[in-house]
Amino acid sequence: MARRSDHTREELKILIIEESWNIIEKHGFEGLTARRIAKNIGYAPGTIYNLFSSMDDLYLQLNSKTLDLLLAILSSPKCNDPKKTPIKNMKAMAHRYMEFAKEHRPYWLMLFNLKVTENRTDAGWYHEKVDQLFTPLEKLLEPYFTSKQGKKRKIAARVLWASVHGLCFLQETGKITIVSEQDTAPDMAGYLIDTFISGIKNNH
Amino acid sequence: MARRSDHTREELKILIIEESWNIIEKHGFEGLTARRIAKNIGYAPGTIYNLFSSMDDLYLQLNSKTLDLLLAILSSPKCNDPKKTPIKNMKAMAHRYMEFAKEHRPYWLMLFNLKVTENRTDAGWYHEKVDQLFTPLEKLLEPYFTSKQGKKRKIAARVLWASVHGLCFLQETGKITIVSEQDTAPDMAGYLIDTFISGIKNNH
DNA sequence: ATTGAAATTGAACAATGTTCATAAACATTG
DNA sequence: CAATGTTTATGAACATTGTTCAATTTCAAT
Structure with missing residues (x-):
């Protein structure tokens, strides 16, 4: 004992x-x-x-750790370099996210595990943590919005982020047939970012 | 007996x-x-x-049924109306996809269940079926690409689709904090489509 | 009727999350 | 130091799970 x-x-x-x-x-x-x-x-x-209280509770704590890691990566200077263009930083960010998903696949997949997701008891701190993940991208989007368009920027960040994630998810779970060998998921993310940002500029 | x-x-x-x-x-x-x-x-x-052969095998068959349903919805005239603009059709398509996810949540979630995903034995027909899901969107994108840009169009379809899915996924699993009550997931999908298409036009 | 193949069975196995009376380990008190 | 009370650790037990497979039943062919 x-x-x-x-x-x-x-x-x-x-x-x-x-x-x-x-x-x-x-x-x-x-x-x-x-x-x-x-x-x-x-x-x-x-x-x-x-x-x-249960295994699900433990899973939640583990997810919390994963989120910490993710936030650290997305906040790192490598994708928030003031010397680089925002677009380059965004691409780096997407790239590093996908890298993370690949390298830490089991932890990353756990984030989207059904049972863990439906644990809505003490979802407060957890949701806040998830929300934090958007802030680095929000900052990178600053040049494309006026200071009065804060809400728009928030939305844009979430939409773009969801897109990158969707790409990563379908790629990583083998649900997407990559068109050719040359078009890797990070490339597609690059295409997405270019097009999306170009669209934002257009709408002003 | x-x-x-x-x-x-x-x-x-x-x-x-x-x-x-x-x-x-x-x-x-x-x-x-x-x-x-x-x-x-x-x-x-x-x-x-x-x-x-196993429960996983059964899950695969069930997923197949779900994919059939999904394809039918995405191919329906409601989101492939020649009288409407491609953008409107795309938005309708995204809308119906999200509707499907909400109404048939358990079936839809099963599509992304880990165990089922990692079943790569007879993945042939299954992957083809998934691939089929992209064709309606590919068609709607035709006006924006020349006939020689077939590959580009395929990529665009997959990127846009992954984005819509990502939005839907984060929304449906409660991982995204919607900025305000007015900005529903379908609205955000609309914003995504508008911006993305605008970006495509810009890059020509 | 007899034979033989095919389909159905359900008890059995290993493994899971989870519970909870029991016992051990420690802290406090007299 | 002894006695008491509280906290913590235990691991056997329970209900479920997917899965297997020898035994049984069903049915067609002979």
């Missing part, structure tokens, strides 16, 4: 989340089970339920 | 699919279990495995 003083409640919570993270990396989301986590950290399955 | 001559193999297959369809409508995807299907049609659980 694990000593009660081995870890504080908070330490144990982190321990479980981190071990889950590793399991997912090795065995994918399907490989993540309460029993496996418990075994790996030297506790009994029941212990997990002392710290998380 | 159910008589062997009650149904032919093919009849039974259809029976299972239709009963599954009803179960999903009533109890969602989560409510769909081998035992429940069997019980409802008066057979034993094992029988299902005589006709489908």
Whole structure:
């Protein structure tokens, strides 16, 4: 039996989340089970339920971690370089998003897992976190809108972002037949951004 | 014990699919279990495995049915009206897609279910079916491209479609914070289409 | 009638999330 | 230090799941 003083409640919570993270990396989301986590950290399955109300609750915490990672990437200087044009930054942003989805596929896919999604209990902080993801793109869109068009800009950011995500999603789940080998998903995202921004300029 | 001559193999297959369809409508995807299907049609659980290699196989067949429905909707005269402008038709198409996602949510969500997606065995006919979904939009895009720009048009169709889908997905899974009550997802799709098409015109 | 193939069965298996009485570990008190 | 109370860990137990497969039943052919 694990000593009660081995870890504080908070330490144990982190321990479980981190071990889950590793399991997912090795065995994918399907490989993540309460029993496996418990075994790996030297506790009994029941212990997990002392710290998380359910597996879904744990999934939510894991998603939170993923969102943190994503926000860090989208906020990084590489796609917010003042020396580059906004369009170039946007393309870099899209590129890095797709890169993230590819490299951290299981974590990224979890974000859109049905069960996790329908967890609308304490959706407050979670939704705010998702909302935060739009801000880097919103900033890049500033040059194309007047200061009075804040709402329009917000909408544009969300629409463009949803588009990039849609492209990434269909690509990553193999639902899209890429027309030719040369037209990779990032290229298509580039095309999308060029066209969309060109359209925005046109409408002024 | 159910008589062997009650149904032919093919009849039974259809029976299972239709009963599954009803179960999903009533109890969602989560409510769909081998035992429940069997019980409802008066057979034993094992029988299902005589006709489908696994539950995932059955899911694939169900998705196929959903894709048929979707194609029918996207091909319908309501969004392919020669009297209307292409843009209006596109907006109608996006609108109907989103409507479909809302009304047939469980079926629509199943299309993007991980497990079902990773079934890459007989992905041939399935992928072709998905590919078919793009053709209505491709046709609507004809006026904006020369006959030599067939490939460009294909790409545009996929990009635009992915965008609409992304919008729909984030909206339907509650991942997007709509800026205000007035800006519904269909409105945002309209904005997307207007801007995107405007951008296409610009680039010629 | 007999034989043989084909279809149906349902008990059995392994694995899952989850619960909860029990026991252990610690903190507090007298 | 002993006794008591509280918190935490446990792991067996429960209900479900997909899935398998030897046994049984059904039916056509002989």
